[in-house]
Amino acid sequence: MSSKVAPFLSAISARRSIYALKPELPSNIGIKDVQETVQTIIKETPTSFNSQTNRALILTGDVHKKVWDSVLNSIEGDSGKKRPTSIRDEAYGTVVFLVNDETTKAFQEQFPIYASYFPPFAEHSTGAAQISSWTALELLGLGAHLQHYNDAVKAALPAGTVPDTWSVHAQLVFGAPVAPATEKTYIENPVKILE
Template identity: 60%
Template sequence: MSAVAPYLKAIASRRTVYALKPQLPSNVTLQDVQSVVEAIIKDTPTAFNSQINRAIILTGAEHKRVWDETVNSVQGDSGKKRPASVRDEAFGTIVFFTDDKTTEELQAKFPVYASIFPQFADHSSGAAQIQTWTALKQLDVGGHLQHYNGYIKAALPKSIPLEWQVHSQLVFGLPAVDELPQKSYIENPVKIFS
């Protein structure tokens, strides 16, 4: 069990951090973040080894532009608060996608599974998102996961393929708080049946 302790500790230490500064920790570069994302996208399991996960990283003016368009697209003032804070306080955003063209090819090739390939894509994307979030926490990068999918898709650079389906946005930066919030847990034992 001791061999997996660091991995389990990394999972347990990941937290949602909304209070961010628009910078990275002093010992972390944007290339470090890029390397983490690339490794996780490459090594996250996918159904039939379809390798459907995709990601981009938005920083600087492009990060601000995409989130500003999102703020302006959301109806009602209460819905604008979170995307406005992302635009103004975060260093960047990792946008996670799956490639629908690949999913459609799998559906045609394996029609018996056609109806569940989109669900397989969701599972794999979720795994990539959480693994990335956990890995960045190990670099002392804070973050939170958002789902402004339709708004973000409309605001993304036009070079992003149309068949890439947006799944989430991992907003990241330097935590603006010294102590991360404690997490409460429910009783949820895993039973063994044999």
């Protein structure tokens, strides 16, 4: 394997869901480091027709706590409250991934032959931004895990934060890791070469 690709593959292989967090950043990392990392990934993640539909917000402090408290209170019964409670109380912040659906609609109208493809294209691109951001934040020394309380998070964001035409697609919760991730197991899934 080429030595040029080895660090990249190592980072991808090391990325894990780390749920045991504390609400702080590692001593050598500031929130600006997180912001610059996510900003670069949002900018550089490819989008169909260069539509640039990806958006992101970073929630910290009181806003982070208020949003997750609202998500927690929107869940009926007790069985689904464990994760939002731990996010509210134990995480430092959240990267909220969004898609500008107005841009997707404009491309559907401009290129009607591809209209049905643009929504999945946007999904693919936001997924790429999420995984890249997750991997990068873990390279910074943070622990993180990806969640999908999409409608509840959008409803909980402070009024006027995002346009109605933006949809929430995921939340990358982060903080200082308290414990490593659990061991990951793999299925046999070889990539074949067809000649």
